[in-house]
Amino acid sequence: MQSNDFGSLLRSLRKMLRMTQSDACKDICSLRQYVRLEKNISEPSMYLVQLLSHRFNYDLLTHYKLIYCDMTLQANAIKSEADDLIKQRKYNELYPLILKADKLSEFKRGENLQCSFYYKSLYYYHAKNDIELALHNCINGLHAEDSQITSNNFKGKISSNVGLSLLNILACFLQQSNKSDKAIEIWTQILIDIEEKMSANFTYYQSSVEFIKQLYLSTCYNIGLLKTDTNDLISAIDYFDKGINFASKYNCLYYLAYIVRQKMRVLYTLKRFDEARASYDICMALYLLRGDLSELRSCEKIMKEDYPELSIIKMYD
Incomplete structure (x- = not known):
């Protein structure tokens, strides 16, 4: 339309x-x-646009973005360049783009404003090691979607891709600030929100579904790692299995090898060697499927050196 x-x-x-x-x-x-x-x-808030998208079962967010955000080639060029730098983890180089964005009217509202705060959060955390400024910009970015949101009140408020990315890094920042319980609470809510949207199968939602799948799997991995670090190993396996089951149901391989590999380590610690060996074999198959021979060889070497019991288990005759 x-x-x-x-x-x-x-x-x-x-x-x-x-x-x-x-x-x-x-x-x-x-x-x-x-x-x-x-x-x-x-002009509607992004949160209101999301609610109306549910009402009409239509991707109003895409149109909102086109009408209110992607109004100039310069704005799009800044976002594309910033996204490339983030993928390459060149966070130091974000600052000139942040200065350019701050001068443009397109970055004063909506998703573009969220993007600006997202870039600032990553810059201050990774390039300046200033977690307080990173958290401050993260919350401000979330406010662009819903003005009532705080790190203590976020349930059901955020569903745009940029907003979910901000929530995700908010949890990461809180984890680094020794607030792991709050990080797990945010990540758990992200999983719940994604599960509800995927099960509802809104047609408008399909435009961002690949990003949502990837976020779900990386979130399961992050929670599983935190549970492993606190020696809550059974709960860690539950989250790894949650990610594996989701990947199987929705056909997504992103992060799956990492999840299976970490599950293998936890199972080995629990001395559940047969299950650990099965996870190892699945992990190796995933590396082969991806054509990632360097990781495959690394995993083979690690198994021989760190998990000797697995090498003597014969899974198949």
């Missing part, structure tokens, strides 16, 4: 679904606020 403005899009969707304006905004916002949205008198 094409539309030059957000209000026209809302109006077209509502009429297509034969809804009144009152039907469209029930339990979401006031009728007055909704009417102002359709007339383009006011």
